[in-house]
Amino acid sequence: MTLQNVYPWIQEAHREGYAIAAFNANTMEQMQAIVLGAQAENAPVIIQVSHRALQYVGSGSEIRGLQYMAALGQVAAASVDVPVSLHLDHANENEVLQAIALGFTSVMFDGDYLPFAENIATTKRLCAIAHDAGVCMEAEIGEVPKPDGAAYDPNEIALTTPDEAETFVQATGIDILAIALGSVHGLKDKSVSLDLARLQAIRARVETPLVLHGSSGVNNEDIAEGIKHGLAKINIATQLGKAFTGAVREVLAADGELVDPRKYLGPGRAAQVEAVRERIRFVGAAGKA
Ligand SMILES: [Zn+2]
Numbered sequence: 001m002t003l004q005n006v007y008p009w010i011q012e013a014h015r016e017g018y019a020i021a022a023f024n025a026n027t028m029e030q031m032q033a034i035v036l037g038a039q040a041e042n043a044p045v046i047i048q049v050s051h052r053a054l055q056y057v058g059s060g061s062e063i064r065g066l067q068y069m070a071a072l073g074q075v076a077a078a079s080v081d082v083p084v085s086l087h088l089d090h091a092n093e094n095e096v097l098q099a100i101a102l103g104f105t106s107v108m109f110d111g112d113y114l115p116f117a118e119n120i121a122t123t124k125r126l127c128a129i130a131h132d133a134g135v136c137m138e139a140e141i142g143e144v145p146k147p148d149g150a151a152y153d154p155n156e157i158a159l160t161t162p163d164e165a166e167t168f169v170q171a172t173g174i175d176i177l178a179i180a181l182g183s184v185h186g187l188k189d190k191s192v193s194l195d196l197a198r199l200q201a202i203r204a205r206v207e208t209p210l211v212l213h214g215s216s217g218v219n220n221e222d223i224a225e226g227i228k229h230g231l232a233k234i235n236i237a238t239q240l241g242k243a244f245t246g247a248v249r250e251v252l253a254a255d256g257e258l259v260d261p262r263k264y265l266g267p268g269r270a271a272q273v274e275a276v277r278e279r280i281r282f283v284g285a286a287g288k289a
Helices: 007-016 030-042 050-057 062-078 091-102 116-132 163-170 196-205 220-228 238-254 260-284
Strands: 018-026 045-049 084-093 106-109 136-141 176-179 210-212 231-236
Touching: 007 018, 007 030, 007 116, 007 163, 007 231, 018 030, 018 136, 018 210, 030 062, 030 238, 045 062, 050 062, 050 084, 062 084, 062 091, 084 091, 084 136, 091 106, 091 116, 106 116, 116 136, 116 163, 116 196, 136 163, 163 176, 163 196, 196 210, 196 220, 231 260, 238 260
Parallel strands: 018 045, 018 231, 045 084, 084 106, 106 136, 136 176, 176 210, 210 231
Antiparallel strands: none
16 A cells, blocks of 8 residues: 555554554564554564654765665555554654655644743644645653653653643644653663543543553553543554664674675564564454454
8 A cells, every 4th residue: 555644543453442552663674563563463564763763874964864764664564454554653743744755644743842832832743734735743741851862860850731631632633642641762671650540630621632652661461441431542663672782692603604684684674563463462453453
């Protein structure tokens, strides 16, 4: 299929109490593993590209990175017959506009560096542009600490308040809202709990489907409970990297003479397909394409 706007599937998931998985891709093999895993589970899926992935793929140029990922995403989506969306994660204004022009079907504007009123104004403006192009718009209120950010104090993270969430959604018209419930980007182990009472308070005030960032570090029970209470897009990155790299490490450890990259990237990709399938089943999206 061509790249799809996955918002109708997110809405359906939200209504029915499951979630759509959004997987980060940093390389071609990772992108292939995402669509192959989704195909195997007959699930709609979101390929997600971070700012740091753009810098990596574009050898330091975010725009070159966007061009690469847009082209790869189109080929990846066309290679399967389940709905695939290409999403730009945590982007600035210029990147959002470039991504829409290049055919991304979903974008997230991250205005957390802006004062609240300015964040609302910019998000609203970009949201109108996204909707004109048939693109799904995500934005975030509250703080999910970033892996390359400053050290954080778990007790000092700015979690999303129901008031802010309601004001922000009503003022901007966004399709999906990322909220901060205590998760952190980039954690390697499932050591964090979610503030589920806060989620329920937000859910009571906001009808918009909600997004969990940093799910790799959150225990499974809390993710499952969160999905029941309105989390309809679950972002997954570090767990995939663990599966991919674990397989590569095993192959290289077993053969010190190996030089052909296909001989270790192939097993990495295969291991990630299984990790993608496991998470798709976990969020309840298997069979929903
Ligand atoms: Zn994020």
